[in-house]
Amino acid sequence: MSDNSANFTLAPVARLESDYPDKFGIPRQPGLASAARGRLVMLPPFDDPLALRGLEGFSHLWLTFIFHQSPDQTSERWSPLVRPPRLGGNAKIGVFASRSTHRPNRLGLSLVELVAVHTRPEVYLELRGHDLVNDTPVVDIKPYLPWADTRPDARTGFAPTAPACHPVEFSADAEAQLAKRRDRDSLRELIEQVLAQDPRPAYRKGQESRRYGVRLRDLDVRFQAIVDPRHGLVMRVFELVSLSRS
Amino acid sequence: MSDNSANFTLAPVARLESDYPDKFGIPRQPGLASAARGRLVMLPPFDDPLALRGLEGFSHLWLTFIFHQSPDQTSERWSPLVRPPRLGGNAKIGVFASRSTHRPNRLGLSLVELVAVHTRPEVYLELRGHDLVNDTPVVDIKPYLPWADTRPDARTGFAPTAPACHPVEFSADAEAQLAKRRDRDSLRELIEQVLAQDPRPAYRKGQESRRYGVRLRDLDVRFQAIVDPRHGLVMRVFELVSLSRS
Numbered sequence: 001m002s003d004n005s006a007n008f009t010l011a012p013v014a015r016l017e018s019d020y021p022d023k024f025g026i027p028r029q030p031g032l033a034s035a036a037r038g039r040l041v042m043l044p045p046f047d048d049p050l051a052l053r054g055l056e057g058f059s060h061l062w063l064t065f066i067f068h069q070s071p072d073q074t075s076e077r078w079s080p081l082v083r084p085p086r087l088g089g090n091a092k093i094g095v096f097a098s099r100s101t102h103r104p105n106r107l108g109l110s111l112v113e114l115v116a117v118h119t120r121p122e123v124y125l126e127l128r129g130h131d132l133v134n135d136t137p138v139v140d141i142k143p144y145l146p147w148a149d150t151r152p153d154a155r156t157g158f159a160p161t162a163p164a165c166h167p168v169e170f171s172a173d174a175e176a177q178l179a180k181r182r183d184r185d186s187l188r189e190l191i192e193q194v195l196a197q198d199p200r201p202a203y204r205k206g207q208e209s210r211r212y213g214v215r216l217r218d219l220d221v222r223f224q225a226i227v228d229p230r231h232g233l234v235m236r237v238f239e240l241v242s243l244s245r246s
Numbered sequence: 247m248s249d250n251s252a253n254f255t256l257a258p259v260a261r262l263e264s265d266y267p268d269k270f271g272i273p274r275q276p277g278l279a280s281a282a283r284g285r286l287v288m289l290p291p292f293d294d295p296l297a298l299r300g301l302e303g304f305s306h307l308w309l310t311f312i313f314h315q316s317p318d319q320t321s322e323r324w325s326p327l328v329r330p331p332r333l334g335g336n337a338k339i340g341v342f343a344s345r346s347t348h349r350p351n352r353l354g355l356s357l358v359e360l361v362a363v364h365t366r367p368e369v370y371l372e373l374r375g376h377d378l379v380n381d382t383p384v385v386d387i388k389p390y391l392p393w394a395d396t397r398p399d400a401r402t403g404f405a406p407t408a409p410a411c412h413p414v415e416f417s418a419d420a421e422a423q424l425a426k427r428r429d430r431d432s433l434r435e436l437i438e439q440v441l442a443q444d445p446r447p448a449y450r451k452g453q454e455s456r457r458y459g460v461r462l463r464d465l466d467v468r469f470q471a472i473v474d475p476r477h478g479l480v481m482r483v484f485e486l487v488s489l490s491r492s
Contacts, residue, residue, distance in 0.1 A: 008256045008312050008385070010351045011320075013342075029394035046350060051326035054339035057403025064310060064353055066254050074257075080297035096259075096387040097300035104292060105256045107310055107386040109355070111395055139254070140353040141342040147408045148275035149357055150396050157303025162393045 012066070012137035013046040014125075019190060020133050021243065023069055025199040025214030028085060029099070031111060031129050032162065033193035035186055038112075040125040040138060049119035056117045060144035063130070065108045066137045067101040078104050086159055089202030097157065108132070111144060165196040167228075168235045177240040183217070191221055195235040200225060211238075218243050258312070258383035259292040260371075265436060266379050267489065269315055271445040271460030274331060275345070277357060277375050278408065279439035281432055284358075286371040286384060295365035302363045306390035309376070311354045312383045313347040324350050332405055335448030339404065354378070357390060411442040413474075414481045423486040429463070437467055441481040446471060457484075464489050 017039040020026050027033045040063070042051075055061075073079070081092040082100040095103050115126040125141075168191065170178065178184050199214055208227055213220040222239040263285040266272050273279045286309070288297075301307075319325070327338040328346040341349050361372040371387075414437065416424065424430050445460055454473055459466040468485040 008258075008352075008383070010254045010256060010353075012254075013350055029391065031394055045324070048326040051340045051342050053327065054343035054403055057401065058343065059401035060397050062355060064355065078291070080294040081299065093300035094297045096297050097304065097389055099388050099391075103386070104259055105385050106254075107256075109308060109310065109388060111397065137254070139351050140349070142345050142355060143343055143403060143405070144397060144400050145275065145345075145402055145405055146396075146398050146400050148277060150392075150398060151306050151357065151390060152392050152396060152398075154390050154392050155303065155305035156391055157300055157389060159389065159391055
Protein backbone atom coordinates (compact mmCIF):
# COMPACT_ATOMS: atom_id res chain seq x y z
CA MET A 1 0.00 0.00 0.00
CA SER A 2 2.83 2.37 0.80
CA ASP A 3 3.76 2.37 -2.89
CA ASN A 4 0.43 3.90 -3.84
CA SER A 5 0.62 6.98 -1.70
CA ALA A 6 4.31 7.53 -2.43
CA ASN A 7 5.62 9.51 -5.37
CA PHE A 8 8.01 8.16 -7.98
CA THR A 9 11.11 9.81 -9.36
CA LEU A 10 12.04 9.58 -13.04
CA ALA A 11 15.42 10.25 -14.59
CA PRO A 12 15.50 11.23 -18.29
CA VAL A 13 17.11 8.44 -20.36
CA ALA A 14 17.41 10.51 -23.55
CA ARG A 15 16.85 13.97 -24.95
CA LEU A 16 15.37 14.82 -28.35
CA GLU A 17 17.05 17.10 -30.89
CA SER A 18 14.04 18.05 -32.94
CA ASP A 19 12.96 19.81 -36.13
CA TYR A 20 10.61 21.80 -33.89
CA PRO A 21 12.51 24.54 -32.03
CA ASP A 22 9.34 25.60 -30.26
CA LYS A 23 5.85 24.41 -29.46
CA PHE A 24 3.76 26.51 -31.83
CA GLY A 25 2.77 24.56 -34.94
CA ILE A 26 3.69 21.07 -33.79
CA PRO A 27 1.07 18.64 -35.12
CA ARG A 28 -1.13 17.44 -32.31
CA GLN A 29 -0.34 13.75 -32.73
CA PRO A 30 2.75 11.93 -33.98
CA GLY A 31 2.63 10.63 -37.53
CA LEU A 32 0.68 13.65 -38.85
CA ALA A 33 4.01 15.08 -40.03
CA SER A 34 6.01 12.02 -41.05
CA ALA A 35 8.79 14.26 -42.41
CA ALA A 36 9.68 15.56 -38.94
CA ARG A 37 13.16 14.31 -38.15
CA GLY A 38 14.73 13.92 -34.75
CA ARG A 39 17.86 12.64 -33.04
CA LEU A 40 17.10 10.97 -29.73
CA VAL A 41 20.41 11.26 -27.88
CA MET A 42 20.87 8.78 -25.03
CA LEU A 43 21.99 10.38 -21.76
CA PRO A 44 24.58 8.91 -19.38
CA PRO A 45 24.49 6.31 -17.91
CA PHE A 46 21.82 5.09 -20.38
CA ASP A 47 24.07 5.74 -23.41
CA ASP A 48 25.31 2.14 -23.28
CA PRO A 49 24.90 0.60 -26.78
CA LEU A 50 23.93 -2.71 -25.13
CA ALA A 51 20.67 -1.15 -23.91
CA LEU A 52 19.61 -0.73 -27.58
CA ARG A 53 20.59 -4.21 -28.79
CA GLY A 54 17.80 -5.66 -30.96
CA LEU A 55 15.99 -2.34 -31.35
CA GLU A 56 17.07 -2.09 -35.02
CA GLY A 57 14.60 -4.92 -35.81
CA PHE A 58 11.64 -2.66 -34.99
CA SER A 59 10.31 0.02 -37.34
CA HIS A 60 8.30 1.93 -34.72
CA LEU A 61 8.78 2.86 -31.08
CA TRP A 62 6.78 4.28 -28.21
CA LEU A 63 8.39 7.23 -26.49
CA THR A 64 7.21 8.22 -23.04
CA PHE A 65 8.34 11.76 -22.36
CA ILE A 66 7.79 14.82 -20.19
CA PHE A 67 5.89 17.85 -21.52
CA HIS A 68 8.66 19.91 -19.98
CA GLN A 69 7.33 23.24 -21.29
CA SER A 70 3.93 22.70 -19.65
CA PRO A 71 3.34 23.79 -16.07
CA ASP A 72 4.20 21.26 -13.38
CA GLN A 73 0.78 20.41 -11.99
CA THR A 74 1.35 19.32 -8.46
CA SER A 75 -1.61 17.86 -6.67
CA GLU A 76 -2.39 21.28 -5.18
CA ARG A 77 -2.91 23.03 -8.51
CA TRP A 78 -4.24 21.03 -11.40
CA SER A 79 -7.17 21.51 -13.76
CA PRO A 80 -9.63 18.64 -14.22
CA LEU A 81 -10.93 20.17 -17.47
CA VAL A 82 -9.12 21.14 -20.70
CA ARG A 83 -10.22 22.74 -23.99
CA PRO A 84 -9.08 20.51 -26.86
CA PRO A 85 -8.20 22.46 -30.06
CA ARG A 86 -10.31 19.99 -32.05
CA LEU A 87 -13.43 21.29 -30.33
CA GLY A 88 -12.62 24.87 -31.33
CA GLY A 89 -11.19 25.81 -27.95
CA ASN A 90 -14.61 26.31 -26.39
CA ALA A 91 -15.93 22.96 -25.16
CA LYS A 92 -14.28 21.52 -22.06
CA ILE A 93 -13.56 17.86 -21.51
CA GLY A 94 -11.87 15.91 -18.75
CA VAL A 95 -8.08 15.98 -18.81
CA PHE A 96 -7.91 12.14 -18.82
CA ALA A 97 -10.26 12.04 -21.86
CA SER A 98 -7.69 14.18 -23.71
CA ARG A 99 -4.06 14.06 -24.68
CA SER A 100 -3.56 17.65 -23.59
CA THR A 101 -0.03 18.69 -22.68
CA HIS A 102 -1.45 20.34 -19.54
CA ARG A 103 -2.02 17.30 -17.36
CA PRO A 104 -1.08 15.80 -14.01
CA ASN A 105 2.42 14.29 -14.20
CA ARG A 106 2.98 15.96 -17.64
CA LEU A 107 3.55 12.58 -19.33
CA GLY A 108 3.41 12.36 -23.13
CA LEU A 109 3.22 9.29 -25.35
CA SER A 110 4.28 9.20 -29.01
CA LEU A 111 4.48 6.51 -31.64
CA VAL A 112 7.50 7.35 -33.82
CA GLU A 113 9.31 5.75 -36.73
CA LEU A 114 12.82 4.41 -36.08
CA VAL A 115 15.09 5.11 -39.05
CA ALA A 116 18.41 3.93 -37.60
CA VAL A 117 20.30 3.16 -34.41
CA HIS A 118 23.69 4.91 -34.13
CA THR A 119 26.22 3.86 -31.51
CA ARG A 120 29.44 5.64 -32.44
CA PRO A 121 30.78 8.07 -31.64
CA GLU A 122 27.48 9.20 -30.13
CA VAL A 123 24.68 6.86 -29.06
CA TYR A 124 21.39 8.07 -30.55
CA LEU A 125 18.28 6.97 -32.42
CA GLU A 126 17.42 8.57 -35.73
CA LEU A 127 13.63 9.15 -35.76
CA ARG A 128 10.91 10.36 -38.11
CA GLY A 129 7.32 11.43 -37.61
CA HIS A 130 7.57 12.59 -34.00
CA ASP A 131 5.63 15.49 -32.48
CA LEU A 132 8.07 16.65 -29.78
CA VAL A 133 9.62 20.04 -29.23
CA ASN A 134 13.41 20.36 -29.16
CA ASP A 135 15.08 19.32 -25.87
CA THR A 136 12.17 17.11 -24.74
CA PRO A 137 13.30 14.73 -21.98
CA VAL A 138 12.38 11.12 -22.78
CA VAL A 139 11.87 8.77 -19.83
CA ASP A 140 11.18 5.47 -21.64
CA ILE A 141 11.58 3.78 -25.03
CA LYS A 142 9.62 0.62 -25.90
CA PRO A 143 9.18 -1.33 -29.15
CA TYR A 144 5.81 -1.02 -30.91
CA LEU A 145 4.00 -4.38 -31.20
CA PRO A 146 1.06 -4.22 -33.66
CA TRP A 147 -0.49 -7.43 -32.31
CA ALA A 148 -0.67 -5.91 -28.82
CA ASP A 149 -1.09 -2.22 -29.61
CA THR A 150 -3.70 -2.20 -32.40
CA ARG A 151 -7.46 -1.96 -31.93
CA PRO A 152 -8.64 -0.68 -35.33
CA ASP A 153 -12.33 -0.74 -34.33
CA ALA A 154 -11.97 1.24 -31.12
CA ARG A 155 -14.61 3.89 -30.41
CA THR A 156 -13.00 7.31 -30.27
CA GLY A 157 -15.36 9.80 -28.64
CA PHE A 158 -14.82 13.36 -29.76
CA ALA A 159 -11.71 12.54 -31.85
CA PRO A 160 -12.90 9.94 -34.41
CA THR A 161 -10.53 10.77 -37.27
CA ALA A 162 -7.30 12.60 -38.00
CA PRO A 163 -7.78 16.37 -38.28
CA ALA A 164 -8.67 17.66 -41.77
CA CYS A 165 -5.77 18.76 -44.00
CA HIS A 166 -5.59 22.01 -45.95
CA PRO A 167 -3.71 22.63 -49.22
CA VAL A 168 -0.36 24.44 -48.84
CA GLU A 169 1.15 26.74 -51.49
CA PHE A 170 4.44 28.67 -51.70
CA SER A 171 4.98 32.20 -53.00
CA ALA A 172 7.64 32.73 -55.71
CA ASP A 173 9.92 34.22 -53.01
CA ALA A 174 9.46 31.23 -50.74
CA GLU A 175 10.10 28.85 -53.67
CA ALA A 176 13.35 30.65 -54.47
CA GLN A 177 14.49 30.46 -50.84
CA LEU A 178 13.62 26.78 -50.66
CA ALA A 179 15.54 26.01 -53.88
CA LYS A 180 18.80 27.24 -52.27
CA ARG A 181 18.63 24.74 -49.39
CA ARG A 182 20.34 21.35 -49.31
CA ASP A 183 17.42 19.95 -47.30
CA ARG A 184 14.83 21.41 -49.70
CA ASP A 185 12.94 18.18 -50.34
CA SER A 186 12.50 17.07 -46.75
CA LEU A 187 11.94 20.69 -45.66
CA ARG A 188 9.18 21.21 -48.23
CA GLU A 189 7.51 18.01 -47.08
CA LEU A 190 7.78 19.08 -43.43
CA ILE A 191 6.36 22.57 -44.11
CA GLU A 192 3.49 21.09 -46.11
CA GLN A 193 2.62 18.54 -43.44
CA VAL A 194 2.79 21.02 -40.57
CA LEU A 195 0.83 23.82 -42.27
CA ALA A 196 -1.77 21.37 -43.65
CA GLN A 197 -2.93 21.01 -40.01
CA ASP A 198 -3.71 24.77 -39.80
CA PRO A 199 -1.62 25.43 -36.69
CA ARG A 200 -3.25 28.81 -35.95
CA PRO A 201 -4.67 29.10 -32.44
CA ALA A 202 -8.42 28.30 -32.39
CA TYR A 203 -9.32 31.78 -31.20
CA ARG A 204 -7.57 33.34 -34.23
CA LYS A 205 -9.51 31.39 -36.82
CA GLY A 206 -11.61 33.74 -38.96
CA GLN A 207 -8.89 36.42 -38.86
CA GLU A 208 -7.48 35.49 -42.26
CA SER A 209 -5.57 38.73 -42.85
CA ARG A 210 -3.20 37.97 -40.00
CA ARG A 211 0.29 36.60 -40.67
CA TYR A 212 1.89 33.83 -38.60
CA GLY A 213 5.29 32.24 -38.21
CA VAL A 214 5.99 28.60 -37.42
CA ARG A 215 9.52 27.54 -36.51
CA LEU A 216 10.88 24.51 -38.34
CA ARG A 217 14.56 23.52 -38.21
CA ASP A 218 16.55 26.77 -38.42
CA LEU A 219 13.74 28.76 -40.04
CA ASP A 220 10.75 30.87 -39.22
CA VAL A 221 8.21 29.87 -41.87
CA ARG A 222 5.90 32.85 -42.42
CA PHE A 223 2.42 31.98 -43.62
CA GLN A 224 -1.10 33.21 -43.99
CA ALA A 225 -4.45 31.39 -44.16
CA ILE A 226 -6.29 32.42 -47.33
CA VAL A 227 -9.89 31.72 -48.23
CA ASP A 228 -9.71 30.39 -51.79
CA PRO A 229 -12.96 30.22 -53.76
CA ARG A 230 -12.08 26.79 -55.22
CA HIS A 231 -10.19 25.06 -52.41
CA GLY A 232 -11.61 26.61 -49.26
CA LEU A 233 -8.92 27.46 -46.72
CA VAL A 234 -5.39 27.41 -48.20
CA MET A 235 -2.16 27.90 -46.22
CA ARG A 236 0.18 30.18 -48.16
CA VAL A 237 3.91 30.38 -47.31
CA PHE A 238 5.22 33.80 -48.25
CA GLU A 239 8.70 33.85 -46.71
CA LEU A 240 11.34 31.70 -44.99
CA VAL A 241 13.36 33.67 -42.42
CA SER A 242 16.52 32.30 -40.85
CA LEU A 243 16.17 32.06 -37.07
CA SER A 244 19.72 33.29 -36.62
CA ARG A 245 18.69 36.54 -38.36
CA SER A 246 15.23 36.96 -36.81
CA MET B 247 18.87 22.42 -20.47
CA SER B 248 18.34 22.27 -16.73
CA ASP B 249 15.18 20.25 -17.37
CA ASN B 250 17.16 17.49 -19.03
CA SER B 251 19.53 16.79 -16.22
CA ALA B 252 16.85 17.18 -13.55
CA ASN B 253 14.63 14.37 -12.34
CA PHE B 254 10.83 14.45 -12.44
CA THR B 255 8.44 13.42 -9.71
CA LEU B 256 5.21 11.55 -10.45
CA ALA B 257 2.18 11.23 -8.21
CA PRO B 258 -0.11 8.21 -8.77
CA VAL B 259 -3.49 9.35 -10.12
CA ALA B 260 -5.21 5.98 -9.68
CA ARG B 261 -4.68 2.49 -8.32
CA LEU B 262 -5.81 -0.77 -9.96
CA GLU B 263 -7.88 -3.42 -8.18
CA SER B 264 -7.07 -6.39 -10.35
CA ASP B 265 -8.02 -10.01 -11.04
CA TYR B 266 -4.29 -10.74 -10.65
CA PRO B 267 -3.32 -10.84 -6.96
CA ASP B 268 0.29 -11.48 -7.88
CA LYS B 269 2.69 -11.30 -10.80
CA PHE B 270 3.10 -14.98 -11.68
CA GLY B 271 0.92 -15.95 -14.63
CA ILE B 272 -0.02 -12.47 -15.86
CA PRO B 273 -0.06 -12.51 -19.68
CA ARG B 274 2.90 -10.60 -21.01
CA GLN B 275 0.88 -8.05 -22.96
CA PRO B 276 -2.57 -6.56 -22.41
CA GLY B 277 -5.39 -7.97 -24.53
CA LEU B 278 -4.05 -11.54 -24.37
CA ALA B 279 -6.53 -12.18 -21.56
CA SER B 280 -9.52 -10.04 -22.48
CA ALA B 281 -11.51 -11.54 -19.59
CA ALA B 282 -9.25 -9.94 -16.97
CA ARG B 283 -11.35 -7.42 -15.09
CA GLY B 284 -10.13 -4.45 -13.10
CA ARG B 285 -11.36 -1.43 -11.19
CA LEU B 286 -9.13 1.59 -11.66
CA VAL B 287 -9.89 3.67 -8.57
CA MET B 288 -9.02 7.36 -8.87
CA LEU B 289 -6.95 8.72 -5.97
CA PRO B 290 -7.43 12.13 -4.33
CA PRO B 291 -7.23 14.84 -5.55
CA PHE B 292 -7.63 13.23 -9.01
CA ASP B 293 -10.94 11.59 -8.07
CA ASP B 294 -12.85 14.57 -9.47
CA PRO B 295 -15.53 13.27 -11.91
CA LEU B 296 -14.86 16.32 -14.14
CA ALA B 297 -11.41 14.92 -15.00
CA LEU B 298 -13.14 11.93 -16.68
CA ARG B 299 -15.76 13.92 -18.64
CA GLY B 300 -15.95 12.60 -22.22
CA LEU B 301 -13.95 9.45 -21.47
CA GLU B 302 -17.09 7.29 -21.81
CA GLY B 303 -16.99 7.92 -25.58
CA PHE B 304 -13.78 5.91 -25.93
CA SER B 305 -13.67 2.11 -25.91
CA HIS B 306 -9.94 1.77 -25.21
CA LEU B 307 -7.42 3.61 -23.05
CA TRP B 308 -3.69 3.80 -22.57
CA LEU B 309 -2.54 3.39 -19.00
CA THR B 310 0.93 4.51 -18.02
CA PHE B 311 1.85 2.86 -14.75
CA ILE B 312 4.71 1.95 -12.45
CA PHE B 313 6.00 -1.65 -12.27
CA HIS B 314 5.99 -1.18 -8.51
CA GLN B 315 7.03 -4.77 -7.77
CA SER B 316 10.16 -4.45 -9.91
CA PRO B 317 13.39 -3.13 -8.42
CA ASP B 318 13.85 0.63 -8.53
CA GLN B 319 16.74 0.99 -10.98
CA THR B 320 18.43 4.18 -10.11
CA SER B 321 21.10 5.36 -12.47
CA GLU B 322 23.73 3.69 -10.31
CA ARG B 323 22.36 0.16 -10.68
CA TRP B 324 20.55 -0.72 -13.87
CA SER B 325 20.99 -3.53 -16.38
CA PRO B 326 21.29 -2.65 -20.06
CA LEU B 327 20.38 -6.23 -21.07
CA VAL B 328 17.32 -8.35 -20.28
CA ARG B 329 16.27 -11.94 -21.12
CA PRO B 330 12.80 -11.86 -22.71
CA PRO B 331 10.67 -14.97 -21.92
CA ARG B 332 9.83 -15.22 -25.64
CA LEU B 333 13.45 -16.05 -26.40
CA GLY B 334 13.42 -18.91 -23.89
CA GLY B 335 15.14 -16.93 -21.17
CA ASN B 336 18.59 -17.40 -22.69
CA ALA B 337 19.17 -14.73 -25.33
CA LYS B 338 19.80 -11.21 -24.07
CA ILE B 339 18.50 -8.07 -25.72
CA GLY B 340 18.67 -4.38 -24.87
CA VAL B 341 16.23 -3.22 -22.22
CA PHE B 342 14.87 -0.51 -24.56
CA ALA B 343 14.22 -3.16 -27.25
CA SER B 344 11.99 -4.97 -24.75
CA ARG B 345 8.96 -4.31 -22.63
CA SER B 346 10.58 -5.94 -19.64
CA THR B 347 9.28 -4.93 -16.22
CA HIS B 348 12.92 -4.53 -15.10
CA ARG B 349 13.79 -1.21 -16.71
CA PRO B 350 15.01 2.28 -15.89
CA ASN B 351 12.13 4.36 -14.48
CA ARG B 352 9.95 1.19 -14.20
CA LEU B 353 7.28 2.64 -16.53
CA GLY B 354 4.68 0.33 -18.02
CA LEU B 355 2.25 0.98 -20.87
CA SER B 356 -1.00 -0.95 -21.42
CA LEU B 357 -3.84 -0.69 -23.88
CA VAL B 358 -7.01 -1.69 -22.01
CA GLU B 359 -10.72 -1.82 -22.74
CA LEU B 360 -12.95 0.68 -20.96
CA VAL B 361 -16.23 -0.95 -19.93
CA ALA B 362 -17.76 1.90 -17.91
CA VAL B 363 -17.00 5.09 -16.00
CA HIS B 364 -18.41 5.18 -12.46
CA THR B 365 -18.57 8.42 -10.49
CA ARG B 366 -20.69 7.65 -7.44
CA PRO B 367 -20.19 6.93 -4.70
CA GLU B 368 -16.65 6.00 -5.75
CA VAL B 369 -14.88 7.40 -8.83
CA TYR B 370 -13.42 4.51 -10.82
CA LEU B 371 -13.07 3.05 -14.31
CA GLU B 372 -14.29 -0.47 -15.00
CA LEU B 373 -11.68 -2.14 -17.26
CA ARG B 374 -11.18 -5.39 -19.15
CA GLY B 375 -8.18 -7.01 -20.80
CA HIS B 376 -5.47 -5.42 -18.66
CA ASP B 377 -2.20 -7.10 -17.64
CA LEU B 378 -1.52 -5.37 -14.31
CA VAL B 379 -1.01 -6.86 -10.90
CA ASN B 380 -3.27 -5.78 -8.04
CA ASP B 381 -2.41 -2.40 -6.45
CA THR B 382 -0.49 -1.11 -9.48
CA PRO B 383 -0.10 2.69 -9.29
CA VAL B 384 -1.25 4.38 -12.51
CA VAL B 385 0.34 7.73 -13.36
CA ASP B 386 -1.55 8.64 -16.55
CA ILE B 387 -4.72 7.77 -18.49
CA LYS B 388 -5.11 8.76 -22.15
CA PRO B 389 -7.72 7.90 -24.80
CA TYR B 390 -6.68 5.44 -27.53
CA LEU B 391 -6.84 6.98 -31.02
CA PRO B 392 -6.60 4.33 -33.78
CA TRP B 393 -5.71 6.90 -36.46
CA ALA B 394 -2.69 8.03 -34.43
CA ASP B 395 -1.74 4.81 -32.63
CA THR B 396 -1.99 2.15 -35.35
CA ARG B 397 0.83 1.03 -37.65
CA PRO B 398 -0.35 -2.42 -38.81
CA ASP B 399 2.67 -2.96 -41.06
CA ALA B 400 5.33 -2.15 -38.46
CA ARG B 401 8.37 -4.41 -38.34
CA THR B 402 8.57 -6.17 -35.01
CA GLY B 403 12.02 -7.63 -34.51
CA PHE B 404 12.11 -10.65 -32.25
CA ALA B 405 8.39 -10.40 -31.31
CA PRO B 406 6.52 -10.60 -34.64
CA THR B 407 3.28 -12.24 -33.43
CA ALA B 408 1.32 -12.91 -30.27
CA PRO B 409 2.69 -15.87 -28.31
CA ALA B 410 1.28 -19.30 -29.26
CA CYS B 411 -1.77 -20.50 -27.32
CA HIS B 412 -2.15 -23.96 -25.78
CA PRO B 413 -5.41 -25.86 -25.18
CA VAL B 414 -6.71 -25.78 -21.58
CA GLU B 415 -8.75 -28.54 -19.97
CA PHE B 416 -10.37 -28.95 -16.54
CA SER B 417 -10.46 -32.07 -14.34
CA ALA B 418 -13.86 -33.28 -13.09
CA ASP B 419 -12.98 -31.86 -9.64
CA ALA B 420 -12.09 -28.47 -11.10
CA GLU B 421 -15.32 -28.45 -13.17
CA ALA B 422 -17.36 -29.17 -10.03
CA GLN B 423 -15.64 -26.34 -8.14
CA LEU B 424 -16.18 -23.96 -11.02
CA ALA B 425 -19.89 -24.83 -11.27
CA LYS B 426 -20.46 -23.58 -7.70
CA ARG B 427 -19.18 -20.07 -8.44
CA ARG B 428 -21.36 -17.09 -9.39
CA ASP B 429 -18.56 -15.80 -11.62
CA ARG B 430 -18.07 -19.22 -13.28
CA ASP B 431 -18.37 -17.98 -16.88
CA SER B 432 -15.96 -15.07 -16.67
CA LEU B 433 -13.66 -17.06 -14.39
CA ARG B 434 -13.49 -19.98 -16.83
CA GLU B 435 -12.68 -17.56 -19.64
CA LEU B 436 -9.98 -15.90 -17.55
CA ILE B 437 -8.38 -19.22 -16.53
CA GLU B 438 -8.41 -20.42 -20.15
CA GLN B 439 -6.86 -17.22 -21.48
CA VAL B 440 -4.16 -17.08 -18.80
CA LEU B 441 -3.15 -20.75 -18.94
CA ALA B 442 -3.24 -20.79 -22.78
CA GLN B 443 -0.11 -18.60 -22.59
CA ASP B 444 1.75 -21.33 -20.63
CA PRO B 445 2.81 -19.13 -17.73
CA ARG B 446 5.48 -21.54 -16.44
CA PRO B 447 8.93 -19.98 -16.06
CA ALA B 448 11.09 -20.62 -19.13
CA TYR B 449 13.67 -22.60 -17.14
CA ARG B 450 10.95 -25.03 -15.97
CA LYS B 451 9.76 -25.98 -19.42
CA GLY B 452 10.41 -29.65 -20.12
CA GLN B 453 9.62 -30.59 -16.50
CA GLU B 454 6.05 -31.62 -17.28
CA SER B 455 5.47 -33.63 -14.09
CA ARG B 456 5.66 -30.51 -11.95
CA ARG B 457 2.51 -28.80 -10.63
CA TYR B 458 2.02 -25.04 -10.57
CA GLY B 459 -0.42 -22.56 -9.11
CA VAL B 460 -1.52 -19.30 -10.68
CA ARG B 461 -3.51 -16.80 -8.60
CA LEU B 462 -6.65 -15.41 -10.22
CA ARG B 463 -9.24 -13.43 -8.26
CA ASP B 464 -9.58 -15.16 -4.86
CA LEU B 465 -8.24 -18.52 -6.10
CA ASP B 466 -5.06 -20.44 -6.55
CA VAL B 467 -5.60 -22.27 -9.84
CA ARG B 468 -3.51 -25.46 -9.73
CA PHE B 469 -2.41 -26.77 -13.09
CA GLN B 470 0.01 -29.04 -14.88
CA ALA B 471 1.42 -28.98 -18.41
CA ILE B 472 0.76 -32.33 -20.08
CA VAL B 473 2.21 -33.62 -23.34
CA ASP B 474 -0.82 -34.90 -25.26
CA PRO B 475 -0.16 -37.12 -28.29
CA ARG B 476 -2.86 -35.36 -30.35
CA HIS B 477 -2.67 -31.74 -29.20
CA GLY B 478 0.90 -31.29 -28.14
CA LEU B 479 1.23 -29.38 -24.87
CA VAL B 480 -2.07 -29.11 -22.96
CA MET B 481 -2.60 -27.11 -19.75
CA ARG B 482 -4.71 -29.15 -17.31
CA VAL B 483 -6.44 -27.52 -14.32
CA PHE B 484 -6.78 -30.07 -11.56
CA GLU B 485 -7.95 -27.96 -8.60
CA LEU B 486 -9.16 -24.51 -7.56
CA VAL B 487 -8.01 -23.58 -4.04
CA SER B 488 -9.42 -20.58 -2.19
CA LEU B 489 -6.65 -18.10 -1.33
CA SER B 490 -8.20 -17.51 2.09
CA ARG B 491 -7.69 -21.24 2.81
CA SER B 492 -4.27 -21.66 1.22
